[in-house]
Amino acid sequence: MEELKAKTFDSSKVCTPTHTAMNTLTMKNYVAAVIGLCLVAPVPRAWTADELTGTLKKIKDAGFISVGHRESSIPFSYYDDKNEVVGYSQELVMMVVDAVKKKLNLPNLAVKLIPVTSQNRIPLIQNGTIDIESGSTTNNVERQQQVSFSDTMFIIGTRLLVKKDSGIKDFPDLKGKNVVVTAGTTSERLIREMNEKNSMGMNIISAKDHGESFLTLQSGRAAAFMLDDALLAGERAKARKPDDWVIVGTPQSKEAYGMMMRKGDDQFKKLADETIAKAETSGEAAKLYQKWFQSPIPPKGLNLDLVLSNDMKELFKNPNDKAFQ
Amino acid sequence: MVTFVAGLDWNIFFQPAFDGSGTYLRFLLVGFQWTLLLSITAWILAFVVGSIVGVLRTFPGKLLPGIGAVYVEVFRNVPLLVQLFLWYFVLPEIIPGLGTWFKQGLNPLLQQFVAGVLCLGFFTGARVAEQVRSGINSLGRGQRGAGLALGLNLVQVYQLILLPVAYRIIIPPLTSEFLNIIKNSAVASTIGLVELSRQSQQLGEFTAHWYESFIAVTLLYGLINVTVMIVSRFVERVTHLPGYVGGRQ
Numbered sequence: 001m002e003e004l005k006a007k008t009f010d011s012s013k014v015c016t017p018t019h020t021a022m023n024t025l026t027m028k029n030y031v032a033a034v035i036g037l038c039l040v041a042p043v044p045r046a047w048t049a050d051e052l053t054g055t056l057k058k059i060k061d062a063g064f065i066s067v068g069h070r071e072s073s074i075p076f077s078y079y080d081d082k083n084e085v086v087g088y089s090q091e092l093v094m095m096v097v098d099a100v101k102k103k104l105n106l107p108n109l110a111v112k113l114i115p116v117t118s119q120n121r122i123p124l125i126q127n128g129t130i131d132i133e134s135g136s137t138t139n140n141v142e143r144q145q146q147v148s149f150s151d152t153m154f155i156i157g158t159r160l161l162v163k164k165d166s167g168i169k170d171f172p173d174l175k176g177k178n179v180v181v182t183a184g185t186t187s188e189r190l191i192r193e194m195n196e197k198n199s200m201g202m203n204i205i206s207a208k209d210h211g212e213s214f215l216t217l218q219s220g221r222a223a224a225f226m227l228d229d230a231l232l233a234g235e236r237a238k239a240r241k242p243d244d245w246v247i248v249g250t251p252q253s254k255e256a257y258g259m260m261m262r263k264g265d266d267q268f269k270k271l272a273d274e275t276i277a278k279a280e281t282s283g284e285a286a287k288l289y290q291k292w293f294q295s296p297i298p299p300k301g302l303n304l305d306l307v308l309s310n311d312m313k314e315l316f317k318n319p320n321d322k323a324f325q
Numbered sequence: 326m327v328t329f330v331a332g333l334d335w336n337i338f339f340q341p342a343f344d345g346s347g348t349y350l351r352f353l354l355v356g357f358q359w360t361l362l363l364s365i366t367a368w369i370l371a372f373v374v375g376s377i378v379g380v381l382r383t384f385p386g387k388l389l390p391g392i393g394a395v396y397v398e399v400f401r402n403v404p405l406l407v408q409l410f411l412w413y414f415v416l417p418e419i420i421p422g423l424g425t426w427f428k429q430g431l432n433p434l435l436q437q438f439v440a441g442v443l444c445l446g447f448f449t450g451a452r453v454a455e456q457v458r459s460g461i462n463s464l465g466r467g468q469r470g471a472g473l474a475l476g477l478n479l480v481q482v483y484q485l486i487l488l489p490v491a492y493r494i495i496i497p498p499l500t501s502e503f504l505n506i507i508k509n510s511a512v513a514s515t516i517g518l519v520e521l522s523r524q525s526q527q528l529g530e531f532t533a534h535w536y537e538s539f540i541a542v543t544l545l546y547g548l549i550n551v552t553v554m555i556v557s558r559f560v561e562r563v564t565h566l567p568g569y570v571g572g573r574q
Contacts, residue, residue, distance in 0.1 A: 119526050123535050146533040178433055183517065184530030192344040205433040206527075208515045215414065221428045221436070 054265035055131050056104065064110035065100060067093055068124060068133035068260075071115045072211055074234030076154070076257070077135040080298035085113050088292040092153055092276060092285070093134030093259060099275045117209070118184050122146055125260050132261050132272065136231060138186060139258040140325040148265065149258035150272040151280075151319045155311040156228035157251025158187045161217065161236060163244060168224055170249045180205045180222035182213045186325070187226040190252045210235055228255060230293070230306060237302040254311060254324045277319035286316055333537055343531040356524030357545050363441050363520055364507045364549075370446025371506060372499075375453025380483060382458045393454065400451035405512055408448055413440035413516045434518070441513035441520075449506045456498045460491035493564050500557040504550050521545060 052060055059065045069085045070077040076089040101109045114130050121137060124130045125147050139149035162168040168177075171194065181188040183206040195202045205222055207213040214235040217225040225232065229247055236245045259276075261268055279285040286308070291297075293306040342352040381393035400408070413436070417424035427436060464487060472482035514523035525542035529535040 118530065122529075122533055142531070143533045146535075178429075183523070184527060189343045189531065196345045203433045206517045206519075206523075208517070212515075219414065219418065219428060220425070221433065 052104070053267050055262060055268040056100065056271070058128070059100060059109070059131060060104050060106070063106075064112050065097060065132070066112040066114055066130040067097065068114050068116040068121055068130035068135070069093075070117075070135035072209065073136040073231065074237060075292040075297050075304060076230070076234075078234075086298065088288055089134040089136065089153055089257070089259075091288055091292075092279060093132060095279055095284075096132065096134075096150075096259070096272045096275045099271055103271060118182075121260065125262055128262075131268075132259055134259040136228070136257055137260050138255040138325075139321065139323040140186075140255075141323055143260075144263075144323065146263065147260045148263045148269055149260060149321055149323070150269060151276040151321045152256040152258050152315055153276060153285075154230065154257040155309065155315055155324075156230050156255050156257065157309070158190060158226060158253050158255070159229045159232065159247055159251055160249040161214075161225040161227070161232040161245055161247055162223065163217075164246050166223060168248065171252070174200060174202055174224055176201045177223040178203045178205060178221060180207055180213045180216040180225045182207055182210050182227060185227060186253060186255055187228070191226050194252070211238075214238070226252075230304070233293075233304040233306050237297070237300060237304060242302055256322065256324055258321060273319075273321065280316045280319045333540075334534060335537060337528075337532050337534045337537055338541065340532070343527075349528055349532070352528065353521070353524050353541060353545065356519055356521040357549075359438075359519055360507065360510050360521040360546075361549065363438065363445070363510045363513060363518070364503075367442045367445035367449065367510065368503055368506050370442060371449035371453050371502070374447060374450030376457055376488075378450065378454035379457025379461070380488075382454065383461045383487075384479075393458075397451045397454050400447050401455075405444070405448055405509055406515065409440065409444040409512050409516060412444045413437070437513060437516050437518040440516060441510065441518055444512070445506055445509055449502055449509070452502055452505075453499065456495045456502065457491065460495040461487050463494060464490060490566070493561075493566060496557060496561045496564070500554065503553055503557070507549055507553065508546065 069087075069090060072078050073087070073089075075087050077085065077087040080086045097109075097111055101107055114124070116124055116130065116133060116135070118137075121130075121133050121135070122143065125133055134153075136154075137143075137149075139152065143149070160168065160171070160174075168174065179191055179202050181191055181204060188204070188206055191202070191204055194200065195204060205216055207216050210227065210231055213225050213227070216222050218239065225235070226249075227235070229251070232247050236242050236247070239245055259272055261272065276285075279288070289308060289312070293304050293308075296303050338350040338353070339348050341347070342349050344352075346352060346355070378393045378396050381389045382397070384390055403411075417427045420427075427439075431439075468486055469482055472486045473479070477485065510520060511522035513520050514526065517523070519527075521542055525538045528538040532538070
């Protein structure tokens with residue numbers, strides 16, 4: 001590498017038209033090497049056990065870790081009444097942060113909490129603004145081409161939130177009705193497919209975020225709101241009269257929520273995976289589940305009352321990072 | 326950075342869209358159409374409202390200019406996004422019969438379009454009104470007085486003397502307002518209208534190819550705006566009065 005650089009610094013020689021075939025070759029090599037370097041640069045040169053690479057090195061050099069969180073994904077990641085970030089995913093990611101502190105031997109490592117949306121979370125991971133995102137992000141194959149996912153934190157099913165007296169019991173009852181989904185969610189894709197395939201004549205409204213979707217449902221614009229069941233329970237908890245709303249319908253899909261990290265950063269992913277797996281097998285995650293899904297939670301002290309599904313029980317026994325789609 | 330740029334995959338636009346409507350290119354073009362339709366309809370409303378309010382502000386007396394001033398201050402000073410939420414979420418709730426009909430009788434897409442047109446039209450109308458007012462005021466009092474002295478009534482003075490010149494003078498700032506309305510039309514994405522910026526967000530969301538999506542959508546907005554600028558130059562040239570202010574010789 002050094003030799004190569006030294007040669008190419010003398011660019012006048014290399015670039016004159018009179019130079020020999022040997023020089024042309026050097027030029028070619030140089031170009032190839034530069035391209036090669038650029039492609040290889042983000043990948044660590046040596047794989048020794050202790051050498052820090054990728055995100056962990058970045059964290060150590062910068063002296064802080066940036067954690068992306070959501071603002072209103074109840075009860076995964078959201079602001080409570082004291083404007084602090086809380087939730088099931090938030091507690092899990094703080095465990096990962098603790099593991100990072102331990103690994104880097106930096107007990108006072110600063111933690112930057114950065115709110116993200118479903119639109120900007122992937123670009124912010126990619127451009128390095130945040131090091132890890134933990135909220136309610138589904139691990140799927142498309143996203144895996146852009147980012148990598150940790151072991152699964154949660155498994156949800158996509159269902160419907162409707163008014164108790166609406167008479168809607170399941171998806172076939174939605175024929176000819178207005179249905180709201182949050183833009184960009186898997187539910188949006190599923191309901192549009194269902195509408196097309198079964199010619200159900202639904203009008204599908206895609207709202208900007210879950211709060212707006214629920215507002216659309218509450219204001220009577222839509223008869224049903226399709227989303228991940230856990231998030232629906234969270235939205236219901238925010239309603240003026242939570243008892244007026246029920247979650248119904250056969251789950252249309254399962255989704256695995258994971259933490260998001262930059263792609264190809266095996267060292268950091270391994271640390272996150274180990275932390276999550278340990279929490280899940282040790283019973284810590286089950287305790288967190290109880291705390292966030294079966295007990296009163298801020299801001300209103302409402303109990304989401306969501307039964308631990310068989311998929312979740314299976315996950316806690318065998319932690320993995322498999323995507324369902 | 327290099328790997329990231331090299332990683333762009335433009336074939337994404339030829340893959341089938343998540344909603345089964347065709348390719349993602351078609352998907353973006355649907356958004357492109359809604360953006361055009363929304364911007365142009367809202368612009369027509371803004372132009373009509375702005376002209377009326379702008380003229381009111383230059384009328385003699387206190388009442389009519391006062392009403393115009395209140396309109397301009399209210400619509401210009403309330404943030405666009407807030408106005409949109411007022412039109413879409415709040416207004417139907419406070420008008421009992423009509424509101425329920427609007428919410429439940431109309432196709433959701435039409436609701437979003439109507440709310441978007443009203444919001445952008447009345448907001449931009451306030452800005453157009455200021456351009457019209459300044460255009461009229463730039464003409465000097467003599468013209469109005471001369472018109473009245475000739476026996477024309479006030480409407481005729483505006484119609485035949487003041488406005489034809491005032492509009493010509495304000496073509497450049499009106500072009501800016503039109504360009505603004507196109508860019509501002511992206512706020513309609515927040516209530517779910519499937520316009521260009523919404524489609525690009527959706528594309529990013531479902532394919533995770535955010536950068537390709539943002540680049541394509543930037544080019545499409547650019548295309549609209551450049552077209553508007555060219556058309557506006559053309560209009561300016563065709564309507565140009567020889568030797569008059571604002572026009573090239």
